Amino acid sequence: MLTYTSRDAADLAHLPIQQVRSLARAGLIRHHKDGNGRYRFGFQDVVLLRAARSLQQAHISSRRIRRALRAIQGQLPSHRPLTSVRILCEANRIIVKDGDAAWEALSGQATLDFHTPHSGEAIASLRGRDACQGANEINTTAEQWYELGIAFEIVDAGKDAETAYRRALELDPQLADAHLKLSQLYQREGQQQAALRHLESYHRLIGH
Numbered sequence: 001m002l003t004y005t006s007r008d009a010a011d012l013a014h015l016p017i018q019q020v021r022s023l024a025r026a027g028l029i030r031h032h033k034d035g036n037g038r039y040r041f042g043f044q045d046v047v048l049l050r051a052a053r054s055l056q057q058a059h060i061s062s063r064r065i066r067r068a069l070r071a072i073q074g075q076l077p078s079h080r081p082l083t084s085v086r087i088l089c090e091a092n093r094i095i096v097k098d099g100d101a102a103w104e105a106l107s108g109q110a111t112l113d114f115h116t117p118h119s120g121e122a123i124a125s126l127r128g129r130d131a132c133q134g135a136n137e138i139n140t141t142a143e144q145w146y147e148l149g150i151a152f153e154i155v156d157a158g159k160d161a162e163t164a165y166r167r168a169l170e171l172d173p174q175l176a177d178a179h180l181k182l183s184q185l186y187q188r189e190g191q192q193q194a195a196l197r198h199l200e201s202y203h204r205l206i207g208h
Contacts, residue, residue, distance in 0.1 A: 003040040012203065013049030019062060020049060028069040030081065044083040046199070047184055051087045058089035068094040068105040075108060083187070142172035149181060158185060176205035 006024075010017040021039065024031045029045045041049075048069075055065050072082055075096070086097040087105070094105040102111040149164035162185050168178040179202040186195035 003042055006039045009041040009046055009049060012046045013053050015049055015053050026066055044081060047083050047187055055089055060089060072096055072105050142168045142175050146178050174205055176202050
């Protein structure tokens with residue numbers, strides 16, 4: 001099984017190495033230590049660290065992120081890892097989404113009117129007019145296919161997102177972030193080998 005050092009995991013998640021180690025010490029990301037006592041992390045750990053980075057980019061403090069992850073850990077059955085749910089930020093609230101269910105992480109209160117800041121009529125209409133076909137017709141660039149993939153993910157259109165990311169890589173095999181997005185999609189679908197293959201490509205392209 002492919003594992004990563006603290007530095008590797010920090011670089012992949014674009015987080016300070018101190019924060020990675022802090023989350024490990026708090027027991028919020030699964031890890032083990034090698035024969036020299038150094039942390040080693042797996043693919044799912046990196047996925048969770050990326051989620052933590054997304055929250056950080058939404059101006060959520062590191063302390064609040066740790067509190068939220070600890071709360072979510074207590075809200076899930078013991079056999080389920082944190083990577084089995086989606087962790088998002090909405091209106092400065094940390095929201096957990098598990099299938100059709102959604103709740104606020106710190107309070108545990110159910111969220112009935114769940115939406116993300118970018119999920120409006122413009123994105124919803126993408127599916128109605130067959131966005132992938134339309135993108136082909138207007139010679140969409142690799143970066144535009146990548147952005148389209150993100151839009152599909154926002155409205156939970158995973159297969160369409162996969163198609164968009166794969167099309168982006170056909171046009172630009174060096175588009176590292178598209179490899180990362182595909183690795184995350186495949187990991188959620190349980191396709192571990194495909195997920196690791198794309199994560200390794202991402203790792204190679206960013207030079208780590």
